[in-house]
Structure formats: structure tokens, C-alpha cells
Amino acid sequence: MANIQKLDPCASPLDYYGSELRRLREANNLKQGQLGDIIFCTGSLIGQIETTKKVPTRDFSERVDAALGTDGVFSRLIGLVLRSQLPTWFQPYAEMESCASYISTYQAQLVYGLLQTGDYAQAVLATGMPNDLDNQVAARLERQRILERERPPLTWVVLDEAVLHRPIGGREVMRKQLQRLLDLAHHRWVRIQVLPFAAGEHASLDGSFTTMRFDDDPDVVYTEDIVSGHMTANPDTVREAARRYAHLQAAALSVEASAALIARVMEERYGDPARLEERAMA
Numbered sequence: 001m002a003n004i005q006k007l008d009p010c011a012s013p014l015d016y017y018g019s020e021l022r023r024l025r026e027a028n029n030l031k032q033g034q035l036g037d038i039i040f041c042t043g044s045l046i047g048q049i050e051t052t053k054k055v056p057t058r059d060f061s062e063r064v065d066a067a068l069g070t071d072g073v074f075s076r077l078i079g080l081v082l083r084s085q086l087p088t089w090f091q092p093y094a095e096m097e098s099c100a101s102y103i104s105t106y107q108a109q110l111v112y113g114l115l116q117t118g119d120y121a122q123a124v125l126a127t128g129m130p131n132d133l134d135n136q137v138a139a140r141l142e143r144q145r146i147l148e149r150e151r152p153p154l155t156w157v158v159l160d161e162a163v164l165h166r167p168i169g170g171r172e173v174m175r176k177q178l179q180r181l182l183d184l185a186h187h188r189w190v191r192i193q194v195l196p197f198a199a200g201e202h203a204s205l206d207g208s209f210t211t212m213r214f215d216d217d218p219d220v221v222y223t224e225d226i227v228s229g230h231m232t233a234n235p236d237t238v239r240e241a242a243r244r245y246a247h248l249q250a251a252a253l254s255v256e257a258s259a260a261l262i263a264r265v266m267e268e269r270y271g272d273p274a275r276l277e278e279r280a281m282a
Contacts, residue, residue, distance in 0.1 A: 039063040082142040085135040089228040102213035123169030175270035193252035203247035
């Protein structure tokens with residue numbers, strides 16, 4: 001008789017997902033291999049997810065829902081599962097972010113997480129040499145689903161111009177990332193401004209920060225240090241963050257001029273080398 005691993009569904013979102021997958025699969029009288037055949041994966045993958053050895057994806061969850069007729073159970077669970085794969089210290093921020101009605105952020109080094117492409121996110125997260133890089137990338141991309149809601153948070157991003165020039169992941173990754181920023185320029189709920197080098201000294205030379213506003217709760221300011229993140233609703237800190245952000249917005253290029261700068265940097269720094277050489281010789 002096969003040794004069936006017992007699961008504690010209360011241990012974690014991933015354990016709960018695995019136990020529900022096993023329970024509902026068995027309720028449909030399907031073996032792991034049979035379910036795998038239906039959703040075009042191996043029975044081994046089904047077993048690994050049921051025993052929490054593998055983290056499911058959103059695509060997998062949607063296919064399981066369709067195969068088992070579970071009315072979106074796994075598609076709803078997957079967000080919680082992927083959020084649980086974020087670093088423990090970051091999970092409270094992700095929870096607050098998902099509830100915010102307005103997000104304003106200044107980023108001095110990197111593109112804001114909600115605006116990152118998968119390849120850019122992978123290059124950034126790989127610098128920490130995690131053992132579960134794919135899961136962390138999936139979790140970061142899952143966060144971005146809040147921008148796809150019927151009424152997403154208004155997200156206002158000020159990027160230091162240095163972010164555009166720092167070649168994270170290489171030429172092609174950066175080109176696609178900057179194109180992503182340009183595409184988001186047409187998003188009704190996203191505003192992107194670039195703080196140009198010409199601004200010189202500015203109100204947040206000491207680093208990046210994010211403020212989140214909620215419908216029924218106090219504003220929260222979030223900052224990070226080298227090992228963790230910190231949130232506070234201290235009124236003095238919130239006021240100081242608002243003051244700094246107002247100065248940053250005033251010093252930054254307009255949304256339209258920012259898009260033009262992003263497009264120019266994308267072509268001049270990350271465009272096709274052959275085309276750039278032809279243009280220079282013309």
C-alpha cells in the first residue's frame with residue numbers, strides 16, 4: 001500500500017491548497033495521473049502540489065477548477081498561496097498594498113514592483129540568491145493583479161532617472177521593461193513621472209519610500225533597509241512623507257514629458273545596436 005503523506009490544512013495556505021486538491025480530486029474519483037491527463041500535466045506534478053513540494057501557478061489553478069468543476073476555488077486560493085511565498089517580512093506590506101485605494105511611491109534604484117516585467121523581476125530577485133526564485137517571481141507578478149481590478153488603487157510613481165539607465169537583466173530585458181512603462185502610461189489608474197538628473201539635490205536623497213492610503217484606515221508609510229521593511233502610521237512621519245512627495249512631484253517631469261524621456265532612453269540605450277549604428281552613420 002502506498003504511503004500517503006498526511007497534510008495539515010491549517011499549517012499554511014500551501015498546505016490548505018494541497019489538501020483541498022487531494023480531497024476534491026478523490027471526490028471526483030480521479031487518480032493523480034488521470035487528473036494530470038485532463039489538465040495536460042504529469043501525475044507527478046499533481047502529487048508534488050498535493051504534498052506542498054511544488055507551488056502551483058495561476059494557470060494550473062484555473063485548469064484544475066475547470067476540470068473538477070470547483071467554481072473557482074483554486075483560482076481564488078492561488079493569490080493567498082503565492083502571497084505566502086513572499087519573504088515573511090514583506091507579507092504585511094503586500095497585504096496592505098492589496099487593500100490600498102491610493103499608492104504613491106518614489107523609487108530611486110528600481111522600477112516599482114507593481115510595474116515590473118517578469119524578466120526584470122527575476123533579474124532583481126536573483127541578486128538575493130533565493131532558493132525559490134521562480135516562486136518569488138510568481139508572487140511578485142501576482143501582486144500586480146490589483147491593477148487589473150475593476151477599480152484598482154490609483155498608483156502614482158516617481159522614478160529617479162537613474163532607474164531608466166541602470167541595465168537590470170541586460171539590453172532586451174530593459175527594453176521590454178521601459179516599453180511596459182510606456183504601455184502603463186495609458187492605464188487610467190497609473191501615473192508615472194521621472195525625476196530627471198537635472199533636478200540635482202531633491203527632497204528624498206536618502207532613499208525610496210511608499211505611502212498607502214485607505215478608505216477607512218490611516219495612511220501608512222513604508223520604507224526598506226538592507227534586510228527588511230518597515231511600516232508606520234505615525235502622523236508626523238506621514239506628514240513628512242507627504243511633504244517630500246509633493247516636492248518630488250513638483251521637481252519631476254510631467255507625465256507626458258516623462259513618457260517622452262522613457263521612450264528616448266529606451267531607443268538610445270536599449271534599441272537594436274545595428275539600427276542605432278545605421279542612424280549614427282546617416
